[in-house]
Amino acid sequence: MTLSTTPPRTRRILHRGEHRIDTQIDTGDGWRDLDESTGGSGVSVIPSAFSTDFEIARYDALGLSDGATVLPVCPPSFRDFMLFEQHAVDAARGLTKRFMPSGYRIAKLYEAVTRRTFPPFRPHSLWYSQPIYYMSNALTIVPSGVPIAAPPYTRALDFELELGVVLGEPLRDATVEQAAAAIAAVVVVNDFSARDVQLPEMRSGFGPQRSKHFITSMSATAVAGPAVVDRLDSLTATVTINGNTVSRTGTHGMRYSMAEAIAHVSRGEQLYPGELLCSGTLPGGSGMELGRWLEPGDDLRLEIDGIGVIEHRVET
Numbered sequence: 001m002t003l004s005t006t007p008p009r010t011r012r013i014l015h016r017g018e019h020r021i022d023t024q025i026d027t028g029d030g031w032r033d034l035d036e037s038t039g040g041s042g043v044s045v046i047p048s049a050f051s052t053d054f055e056i057a058r059y060d061a062l063g064l065s066d067g068a069t070v071l072p073v074c075p076p077s078f079r080d081f082m083l084f085e086q087h088a089v090d091a092a093r094g095l096t097k098r099f100m101p102s103g104y105r106i107a108k109l110y111e112a113v114t115r116r117t118f119p120p121f122r123p124h125s126l127w128y129s130q131p132i133y134y135m136s137n138a139l140t141i142v143p144s145g146v147p148i149a150a151p152p153y154t155r156a157l158d159f160e161l162e163l164g165v166v167l168g169e170p171l172r173d174a175t176v177e178q179a180a181a182a183i184a185a186v187v188v189v190n191d192f193s194a195r196d197v198q199l200p201e202m203r204s205g206f207g208p209q210r211s212k213h214f215i216t217s218m219s220a221t222a223v224a225g226p227a228v229v230d231r232l233d234s235l236t237a238t239v240t241i242n243g244n245t246v247s248r249t250g251t252h253g254m255r256y257s258m259a260e261a262i263a264h265v266s267r268g269e270q271l272y273p274g275e276l277l278c279s280g281t282l283p284g285g286s287g288m289e290l291g292r293w294l295e296p297g298d299d300l301r302l303e304i305d306g307i308g309v310i311e312h313r314v315e316t
Contacts, residue, residue, distance in 0.1 A: 007227030161285030219308030
């Protein structure tokens with residue numbers, strides 16, 4: 001669904017000359033600096049795990065200019081779930097079609113005859129009993145707008161449209177209700193992937209490594225968690241490439257809610273403010289599902305309505 005009212009949003013602006021990063025808020029009447037007068041807006045100030053020097057050095061390495069909009073939150077960790085069964089199935093089909101064409105023909109015949117999903121395309125049995133996730137590299141998250149180039153070791157660069165939430169308070173052994181209350185900010189996340197590298201890494205038994213860790217991106221704005229936490233499973237989204245909408249999707253159909261996933265992670269494990277947890281790819285939110293792989297010169301736009309937008313130019 002599209003949000004009927006504009007929820008409070010935040011963004012952060014780089015001021016290199018003054019060596020600072022300012023946080024701004026928009027409650028529907030334009031952007032202004034976040035200060036004591038904005039109390040009661042529903043926006044939580046998430047304490048940074050990194051020094052200003054460290055953050056500015058990251059943005060310098062990206063070539064961001066003075067006045068640039070940077071990450072709305074700079075997370076110290078990044079957990080990525082797989083909450084959508086349809087994505088898992090369709091992504092497995094797409095991966096097999098491109099990299100294992102003979103196996104794909106067998107799977108296609110099986111599905112045509114039985115009218116059932118080819119069993120290897122379904123998630124692992126553990127997925128049906130608990131939320132599963134992997135830890136990615138929080139230090140390679142970049143803001144929307146940064147030009148993207150595939151790493152030299154892949155010929156299959158892909159995007160993944162995801163919903164991300166950021167914790168605003170510490171959690172341990174949390175109930176689902178406590179986990180939901182701890183969601184301070186909601187963002188759009190794009191988990192770039194090197195699909196040809198991912199396949200052998202997954203077969204290693206250790207999960208994704210260089211196929212995922214090289215870069216991830218985040219929307220330029222974050223929405224206040226309390227304003228949208230009750231509708232995280234009913235948002236609409238689109239994927240647009242070169243001005244053409246190639247997918248209309250949304251967050252409906254999660255096996256587990258974001259709050260359930262957070263509560264699961266917190267069992268016996270301490271979580272801290274600023275940590276980022278993502279839904280995994282929305283159904284139809286990756287090129288592997290759509291048969292549309294990223295190429296140099298592409299302009300990619302990923303949007304979750306009412307939450308935010310990610311845009312990138314793919315370079316050589």
